[in-house]
Amino acid sequence: MKIICIGRNYVDHINELKNLIPTSPVVFLKPDSSIIPNKNPFIIPSFSNNIHFETELVFKIDKVGKHISEKFAHKYYSKFTLGIDFTARDIQDNLKNQSLPWEISKGFDGATFVANKWFNVSDYNLDDIAFSLFKNDIQVQSAVSAQMIWKIDQLITYVSQFYTLKIGDIIFTGTPAGVGQVLNDDVLSGFIGSVKVFSLNVK
Numbered sequence: 547m548k549i550i551c552i553g554r555n556y557v558d559h560i561n562e563l564k565n566l567i568p569t570s571p572v573v574f575l576k577p578d579s580s581i582i583p584n585k586n587p588f589i590i591p592s593f594s595n596n597i598h599f600e601t602e603l604v605f606k607i608d609k610v611g612k613h614i615s616e617k618f619a620h621k622y623y624s625k626f627t628l629g630i631d632f633t634a635r636d637i638q639d640n641l642k643n644q645s646l647p648w649e650i651s652k653g654f655d656g657a658t659f660v661a662n663k664w665f666n667v668s669d670y671n672l673d674d675i676a677f678s679l680f681k682n683d684i685q686v687q688s689a690v691s692a693q694m695i696w697k698i699d700q701l702i703t704y705v706s707q708f709y710t711l712k713i714g715d716i717i718f719t720g721t722p723a724g725v726g727q728v729l730n731d732d733v734l735s736g737f738i739g740s741v742k743v744f745s746l747n748v749k
Contacts, residue, residue, distance in 0.1 A: 547578045547712075547714045547715060547716070548575060548578075548709065548711075548712070548715040548716075549575060549576040549577070549578060549580065549581070549658055549715075549716055549718065550573065550575060550705055550709070550715060550716070550717045550718070551573070551574050551575065551576060551631060551652070551717075551718040552571050552572060552573060552696070552701055552717070552718060552719050552720045553572035553573075553574060553720065554567070554568050554572045554695075554720065555571070555572075555694050555695050555696055555719060555720025555721075556689060556693055556694060556695070556720055556721065556722040556723065557693070557695065558693075558722060558723035559720070559721055559722050559723045559724075559725065561723070562723045562724075562725070567695075570704065571696050571700075571701055571704050571705070573704075573705060573708070574649060574652065575649070575653075576631075576649075576652060576653045576657065576658050577653050579655055580652075580653050580654060580655060580656065580657040580658040581658045581659075581660060582656050582658065582659045582660075582746075584662055587746065587747040587748060587749045588630075588632060588656060588659065588728065588734075588746055588747070588748050588749070589656055589749050590728065590729075590730060590748065590749065591634070591654060591655075591656070593634070593637070593654075594634035594635075594636055594637055594651075595636055596634070596635045596636040596727055597632055597633065597634055597635070597727065597728050598632070598633045598635045598725045598726060598727055598728070599630050599632060599679065599681070599686075599687075599725060599726065599728050599734055600630060600631040600632070600633060600721035600725050601628060601629070601630050601677070601678075601679040601687050601721060601722075601734075601736055602628070602629055602630070602631055602718045602719055602720055602721045603626055603627075603628065603629075603675060603677060603691060603698075603718075603719045604626060604627050604628060604629040604660060604661075604716050604717065604718050604719070605623045605625070605626045605667075605698050605716065605717045605719065606623060606624075606625045606626070606627075606664070606714070606715075606716050607622055607623055607702075607711045607712065607713060607714065607715040607716070607717070608622065608623060608624055608625070608713055608714075609621060609622045609623075609711075609713065610710065610711065610712050610713060611702075611706055611710070611711045612706055612710045612711070613706055613707060614702055614703055614706040614711070615703060616699050616700060616702075616703045619698070619699035619700075619702040619703055620667075620699055622702055622711060623667060623698070623702070624666065624667050624668070625664040625665065625666065625667065626664065626665055626667055626670075626675075627660065627661045627662075627663060627664045627665060627738075627743060628661050628677055628736040628737075628738060628743045628744065629658065629659055629660045629661065629716075629718055630658075630659040630679075630734065630736070630746070631652060631657070631658065631718055631721065632652070632656070632657045632658070632659070632728070633651055633652050633657070633725075634650075634651040634652075634654065634657075635651070635727075637650060637651040638651035638652070659744075659746055660716065661736060661743045661744040662744075663743050663744065665738060672691060672697065672698060673691060673692045673697070674690060674691065674692060675690065675691040675738065675739075676688075676689070676690050676691075676738070676739050677689060677690075677691075677736070677737060677738050677739075678736070678737045679724070679734060679735070679736050679737075680734070680735040680736075680737070681726070681728075681732055681733070681734055682732055682733055683733075683735075686724045686726055687721070687722055687723070687724035687725070688722070688724070689722035689723075691719075693722065694719060694720060695720075698717070698719060701717060701719060702717070705717070728748045729748065730748060730749060731747075731748065731749070732747075732748040733745060733746070733747055733748070734746045734748065
């Protein structure tokens with residue numbers, strides 16, 4: 547199982563981190579060992595003083611494919627949900643400043659949360675999926691899928707040039723603005739539209 551993540555896919559988030567808008571999708575991988583086991587809380591690791599939440603739409607691959615053209619990309623997924631890409635921002639910034647790889651800032655144990663409630667793609671307009679994240683009942687992130695620079699079909703086409711997509715692989719499609727630090731005893735709640743998808747405790 548691969549966890550394929552897309553960075554810098556919402557202009558407002560790019561701006562809040564003072565990054566440049568990329569000319570092609572920014573792709574990185576997380577190990578499957580980074581996934582938080584079902585019903586477990588997110589545990590703040592001792593090696594970072596600034597863990598950020600980044601909520602994202604997540605699509606599950608259900609067909610093997612390579613070099614997938616955009617017109618056929620929709621045949622390779624049928625479910626989506628919400629996830630959180632936890633980032634050790636202090637570690638990431640330090641490594642980026644040295645022009646070094648920063649995977650450890652996003653791939654550590656517990657750095658990936660995937661909700662266990664999945665939605666049928668056929669029930670939604672993929673250009674109009676509204677989602678949001680609340681921290682302690684206060685909305686901190688909100689976006690609509692139309693705001694993505696690269697949509698899911700374009701991402702599948704791009705990623706499948708480099709990686710064979712396999713059944714069970716998941717694609718994190720990027721986070722909107724509003725990312726921020728998590729603290730002990732925070733509660734993070736994710737919504738698709740008005741439907742509550744998850745509630746995650748931070749310890």
